[in-house]
Amino acid sequence: MHGTKLTSTPAPTLSRRHFILTAATAAGGFMIGIGIAPGAADAATVPGEPWATGEGYSPNDIDAWIAIDPDDSILIRYQRSEMGQGSMTALPMIITEELQCDWAKVRIEYASANRNIREKKVYGDMFSHGSVSVRQSQKRMQQVGASARERLIAAAAARWNVPATECTAAQSVVTHKPSGQSLRYGELAADAAKVQLAAEPAIKTPAQFTFIPKAMPRVDVVHKTDGSAKFGMDAQVPGMVFAAITACPVPGGKLKSVDESVLNGAPGIIQVVKLDNAVAVVATDTYWRAKRALSRLQPVWDTGEAGKVDSEQLSKAYRAALSEPMQTARNDGNVDQALSGGTKTFEAIYETPYLSHSPMEPMNATVNLQSDRLDVWVGTQDAGEATEAAAKASGLKEEQVYIHNGFIGGGFGRRDANDEVKQAIAIAKVVQRPVKLVWTREEDTRQDKLRPHAVVAFKAATGVDGLPTAWSMRVVTSSIFNSVGVKFPPNKVEPMSVAGLADNGYNVPNMRVESLLKNTHLPVWFWRAPGINQHNFAIEGFLDEMAVANGIDPYQMRRKLLEGKPDWLKVLDTAAEKGDWGKPLPKGSGRGIAICTDCDSLCAEVAEVTVKPDGQVKVNRVTVALDTRYMVNPLTIAEQAEGSVIYNLTAALFGKLTIKDGAVVQGNFDTYRMVRLAEAPKIDVYLVPSGGPKWGGAGEPATAPIAAAVANAIFAATGKRIRSLPISDHDLAGSA
Amino acid sequence: VITIEVNGTSRQINIEPDTPLLWVLRDVVGLTGTKFGCGIAQCGACTVHIDGRPMRSCSVPIGALDGAKITTIEGLSPDNSHPVQRAWIAEDVPQCGYCQSGQIMATAAFLKEVPNPTDADIDANITNICRCGTYERLRRAIHRAADMMKA
Numbered sequence: 001m002h003g004t005k006l007t008s009t010p011a012p013t014l015s016r017r018h019f020i021l022t023a024a025t026a027a028g029g030f031m032i033g034i035g036i037a038p039g040a041a042d043a044a045t046v047p048g049e050p051w052a053t054g055e056g057y058s059p060n061d062i063d064a065w066i067a068i069d070p071d072d073s074i075l076i077r078y079q080r081s082e083m084g085q086g087s088m089t090a091l092p093m094i095i096t097e098e099l100q101c102d103w104a105k106v107r108i109e110y111a112s113a114n115r116n117i118r119e120k121k122v123y124g125d126m127f128s129h130g131s132v133s134v135r136q137s138q139k140r141m142q143q144v145g146a147s148a149r150e151r152l153i154a155a156a157a158a159r160w161n162v163p164a165t166e167c168t169a170a171q172s173v174v175t176h177k178p179s180g181q182s183l184r185y186g187e188l189a190a191d192a193a194k195v196q197l198a199a200e201p202a203i204k205t206p207a208q209f210t211f212i213p214k215a216m217p218r219v220d221v222v223h224k225t226d227g228s229a230k231f232g233m234d235a236q237v238p239g240m241v242f243a244a245i246t247a248c249p250v251p252g253g254k255l256k257s258v259d260e261s262v263l264n265g266a267p268g269i270i271q272v273v274k275l276d277n278a279v280a281v282v283a284t285d286t287y288w289r290a291k292r293a294l295s296r297l298q299p300v301w302d303t304g305e306a307g308k309v310d311s312e313q314l315s316k317a318y319r320a321a322l323s324e325p326m327q328t329a330r331n332d333g334n335v336d337q338a339l340s341g342g343t344k345t346f347e348a349i350y351e352t353p354y355l356s357h358s359p360m361e362p363m364n365a366t367v368n369l370q371s372d373r374l375d376v377w378v379g380t381q382d383a384g385e386a387t388e389a390a391a392k393a394s395g396l397k398e399e400q401v402y403i404h405n406g407f408i409g410g411g412f413g414r415r416d417a418n419d420e421v422k423q424a425i426a427i428a429k430v431v432q433r434p435v436k437l438v439w440t441r442e443e444d445t446r447q448d449k450l451r452p453h454a455v456v457a458f459k460a461a462t463g464v465d466g467l468p469t470a471w472s473m474r475v476v477t478s479s480i481f482n483s484v485g486v487k488f489p490p491n492k493v494e495p496m497s498v499a500g501l502a503d504n505g506y507n508v509p510n511m512r513v514e515s516l517l518k519n520t521h522l523p524v525w526f527w528r529a530p531g532i533n534q535h536n537f538a539i540e541g542f543l544d545e546m547a548v549a550n551g552i553d554p555y556q557m558r559r560k561l562l563e564g565k566p567d568w569l570k571v572l573d574t575a576a577e578k579g580d581w582g583k584p585l586p587k588g589s590g591r592g593i594a595i596c597t598d599c600d601s602l603c604a605e606v607a608e609v610t611v612k613p614d615g616q617v618k619v620n621r622v623t624v625a626l627d628t629r630y631m632v633n634p635l636t637i638a639e640q641a642e643g644s645v646i647y648n649l650t651a652a653l654f655g656k657l658t659i660k661d662g663a664v665v666q667g668n669f670d671t672y673r674m675v676r677l678a679e680a681p682k683i684d685v686y687l688v689p690s691g692g693p694k695w696g697g698a699g700e701p702a703t704a705p706i707a708a709a710v711a712n713a714i715f716a717a718t719g720k721r722i723r724s725l726p727i728s729d730h731d732l733a734g735s736a
Numbered sequence: 737v738i739t740i741e742v743n744g745t746s747r748q749i750n751i752e753p754d755t756p757l758l759w760v761l762r763d764v765v766g767l768t769g770t771k772f773g774c775g776i777a778q779c780g781a782c783t784v785h786i787d788g789r790p791m792r793s794c795s796v797p798i799g800a801l802d803g804a805k806i807t808t809i810e811g812l813s814p815d816n817s818h819p820v821q822r823a824w825i826a827e828d829v830p831q832c833g834y835c836q837s838g839q840i841m842a843t844a845a846f847l848k849e850v851p852n853p854t855d856a857d858i859d860a861n862i863t864n865i866c867r868c869g870t871y872e873r874l875r876r877a878i879h880r881a882a883d884m885m886k887a
Contacts (some may be wrong), residue, residue, distance in 0.1 A: 226809060227809035230770065289752070409832050639873070668774050
C-alpha cells in the first residue's frame with residue numbers, strides 16, 4: 001500500500017459528499033473505503049462572526065471549553081486561529097472524538113482571550129503558528145473531551161444510582177446497559193457542570209478512535225461562499241472612522257515632517273495623525289477618503305544610514321560573510337579530513353531573497369478605546385499576544401482588553417506580530433473615536449516583516465560509489481528572534497537559520513552545519529515553514545548536482561542516503577512512484593524530486609516541468625507524499641498540502657523583494673507577481689501517516705520541497721542549474 | 737447623488753463621485769462580502785456584477801454608475817444556492833476564504849458567457865489571485881458548477 005489519495009467525486013445531492021479514499025499499490029489503485037462526510041446541512045457550524053459572544057461565557061457552560069444546551073446542541077470553544085488551515089474544524093473534531101457527541105449538533109466559536117486572562121490561562125496558548133494547532137493541542141483536546149464525557153456519565157450514574165462503570169456514552173446519549181435507561185447530554189449538562197472527577201480519565205489511543213480520522217468539510221465553508229464570514233477587515237462599529245497609514249519606507253526611520261496643508265478642503269478629513277515613524281490620515285464615511293488623502297501627503301523621513309542600503313550590497317555582504325567564523329549546529333565525524341579524502345569534490349553557493357507574506361487581506365485593525373475598556377477587532381494568529389500588546393499600547397489592564405478575532409484572510413506567519421493593533425490604538429488615542437485602520441496593499445508589502453535573505457555555501461566530497469562522504473553547509477542569514485524581540489542565547493544556533501539543513505535525513509558520515517546571523521535594518525519574520533522553505537531549495541539542489549555529476553539517478557541517490565529510514569523512504573517512494581519518476585517525457589520537459597522533514601512530518605514532492613523555447617517555465621504537475629504521522633481531517637490536510645505547494649511555488653518562480661535606498665521597491669501585485677490559476681499545476685496529494693510517538697503538523701511541511709523539485713526539474717529539462725531564486729531571474733530561453 | 741440598485745434594492749449614494757464602488761459597497765452600504773485586496777484591479781477580490789458583467793469594483797468610480805444594477809456576493813442567491821456556491825461547498829474550495837467572494841462572482845459571470853468551459857477557457861478568464869492556493873479545487877468547482885448549471 002502506498003498511500004491514500006483523496007479525491008471527491010460528483011455527488012448526487014448537495015448534502016452528501018463522497019470522499020473516496022483509495023489506496024494505491026505498485027500495481028495500481030484500489031479502494032479501501034468510502035467515507036461519507038456530511039454536507040452543510042448535517043455538519044457542525046460556526047457563526048459568520050466567529051468571535052466569542054459577550055464575555056465568552058454561556059449559562060450552559062460545563063467548563064471553559066464546552067457548553068451543552070438542553071436541546072443537546074454543543075458549543076465547543078476553539079482557542080487558536082482560523083486562517084484557512086482548517087484547525088477550527090480539526091480541534092473540535094478531536095474533542096468530539098472523546099466526548100462521543102453528535103458532530104451535527106456541534107457549533108464552534110473562538111474562545112475568548114479575555115476569559116483566558118480572567119481564568120488564569122484556562123485555554124493556554126492561543127496562537128497558530130509552527131503548524132502547532134493539532135500536534136500541540138491534540139492531547140489537551142482529547143483530555144477536554146474525555147473529562148466532559150466522564151462528567152456526563154457520572155451525572156447520569158448519580159441520577160440512576162448505579163456505578164458509572166456500567167454506563168457508556170455515544171452520540172450525545174449516556175446509556176445504562178443493565179437497566180436499558182438512557183439520558184441525553186442536554187438532560188445531564190447542568191448536573192455534569194457540578195461534577196468534579198477524582199482523577200482525569202485516560203485518553204484514547206489512536207487505535208481506539210471511532211470518529212477521526214475523517215474527511216470533513218470545513219465548518220467555515222458556508223460563510224466563505226456567501227459573503228457572511230467576518231474578517232477583521234469587516235468589523236463595523238457604531239461611530240467608527242477610517243484610517244490609512246504609511247510608515248517610514250525604511251524600517252527604523254522616523255517621521256521628520258509632513259505638510260498637511262495639501263489636504264485643505266478635502267472632504268471628511270478628521271485629522272492627520274503623526275506617529276513616531278508613520279503618518280496616518282483619519283476620515284469619516286469611507287476608507288477611500290483616508291487612503292486618497294494619504295496618497296497626497298509627502299512626508300519627510302529621517303532614514304539615517306539604513307537609507308543607503310540596497311539589495312546588491314546586502315547580497316555581497318552576505319556572500320563575503322560566508323568565510324567568517326560561525327556557530328555550529330551539527331558536527332558529525334570529521335568533515336575537514338573527509339573532504340580532502342574524497343574521490344570528487346563539489347562546491348556551490350545558493351541564495352534566496354527577501355519576501356513578503358502578502359496575505360489576501362491587507363493588515364488591519366479596528367479599535368474602540370474607552371477609559372476602562374478596549375475592544376479590538378482583528379484577524380490575529382495570536383489573540384493572547386494581541387491582548388498583551390493592546391494592554392501595553394493602551395495603558396489598560398489585560399482584563400480590560402477584548403480581542404474579537406475574525407476569520408483571518410491569510411496568515412502565513414505575518415499575523416502574529418500585532419503591529420497593526422498597536423498602530424490602531426495609537427491613532428484612536430489621538431482621535432478619541434472608534435477607528436478602523438486598513439493598510440494599503442503597498443503598505444502591506446513594504447511594511448511586512450520579511451522572509452529573510454539567505455546564502456548557503458556547500459562543500460562536499462563523494463566516494464567511489466558516488467555517494468557523499470563529507471558535507472559542509474554554511475549559512476548566512478538574519479535572526480528572526482532578533483526581530484521578534486526574543487532574547488536568544490548568543491552561544492546557541494537559531495533553529496530557523498539551519499532548518500532544512502541540520503535536520504536533513506541523509507546518512508552521510510561526516511556532516512557539519514554552521515550558521516552566522518547578520519542582521520540588517522530590515523525586520524525578518526516567520527514565513528510559512530521558516531528557514532526550511534528556502535534552505536531546502538539549497539540542500540536538495542546541491543544534492544541533485546552531486547547525483548547528476550556522479551551519474552546517479554537523483555531519486556536513487558536519495559534512496560541510498562535514506563537507507564534504514566522506512567518513514568522517509570515511504571514518502572520518497574510514494575512521490576516518485578505516483579509522480580511517474582523515470583517515465584519518458586518529451587524534449588523540453590523534466591522531473592525533479594525533493595524531500596524534507598518539517599514540524600515532525602515528512603514530505604516528498606515530484607514536479608514535472610516544461611521549459612518553453614522562450615524560456616517560460618510551466619509547472620505541469622506536482623505529486624506530494626505527506627506523512628503527518630496521524631490525521632484528524634484528511635481533507636484539510638490535503639488542502640494544506642495543495643496550498644503549501646502554491647505558496648512556495650509563487651516564491652520559487654517569481655518571489656523577490658528588491659531593496660533600494662533602504663526600502664522595499666515592490667508594492668502591489670503588478671510588481672510582486674503571484675501564481676494564478678493558469679500557472680497552477682495539477683497537484684496530487686498522497687497521505688501516508690506512519691504513526692509513532694509524535695503527531696506531525698499539516699500547515700507547513702509541504703511548503704519546502706516544491707522549490708527544489710521545480711529547480712531540479714528545470715535542470716532535467718535544460719541542463720541549467722538554478723542556484724538562486726526566483727527562477728524568473730534566470731534566462732532559460734533556448735535552453736530546452 | 738447617484739442612484740444604484742444593489743442586490744435589488746435602490747440606493748441613493750451621496751459621496752465624492754471618484755469613490756470606487758468597492759468602498760461604497762463596504763463602507764456606505766455596509767455589505768462587507770466584497771473584499772479589498774489590492775486596489776488596482778489586479779487580484780479580483782472585489783469582483784461584483786455591474787449590469788451582469790464581472791467588474792473589479794476597486795477600480796470603478798461610483799460617479800460612472802448612475803442607474804447601474806449591482807450584484808454582490810450577498811445577492812448572488814438568497815440562500816447560498818447558486819450552482820457556483822454549491823459547487824464551491826461541494827469541493828470544499830475556500831481556505832482562508834478572503835478571495836472567494838471575488839472568485840465566485842467572477843466564475844458566475846464567466847459561466848454565463850462560457851457554459852462549457854475547457855481548462856484553457858478557465859485559465860484565460862479566471863485570473864483572480866488566491867494566496868492560499870485553492871486553485872486545484874477551484875478548477876474542479878468551476879467544472880462542477882458548469883455541470884450543475886446544465887442539469
